Amino acid sequence: MKIGERIKQLRIQMNLTQEELANRSELSKGFISQVERDLNSPSISTLMDILECLGTNLKDFFNEDVTEKVVFGDEDIFVQDNEELNHTINWIIPNAQKNRMEPIIIKLQEHGKSNVYNAHEGEVFGYVLRGSINLCIGNKSLKARCGESFYYKANSSHYVQNIDKKESVVLWVSTPPNF
Secondary structure: OOHHHHHHHHHHHOOOOHHHHHHHOOOOHHHHHHHHOOOOOOOHHHHHHHHHHOOOOHHHHHOOOOOOOOOOOHHHOEEEEEOOOOEEEEEOOOOHHHOOOEEEEEEEOOOOEOOOEOOOOOEEEEEEEEOEEEEEEOOEEEEEEOOOEEEEEOOOOEEEEEOOOOOEEEEEEEEOOOO
16 A cells, blocks of 8 residues: 555545645645655654544554445434434434534424534535424524425524424534534
């Protein structure tokens, strides 16, 4: 395995420049360039820092036989009930918090609402699969019905609330992961 070539592949997959990776790993751009061209070898400690910035670790980095799982089924879903807020969250992609976006399906019972999420960097997308909801962003409240979607920058606190007498279901995607 050519370590430098593999680091470059991961950096490009993460849409990072050499300078961005250098800044995140507290190294120089020149050092990253030399590593990627296999002109310099990082210490184990430095390699671990670089890999952490690239969202991986030593074991996964050197394990070439592992193929990334792409299709997920019912057996992969993690479910969490919140009786106080009257909702259920289904994490439909395991370990999505390590990715750039985190999709969930939230089921809101009558009068149910999601947690209130504080403002954060990133964006939110949602699609109402069943029922009707109020989308609350800061001081605004917007209605979304079955078959409608929403998309916004997450620079204000936000949450969804069921306004139907029956269950409402929303596919909700946050970037970066926030759930």
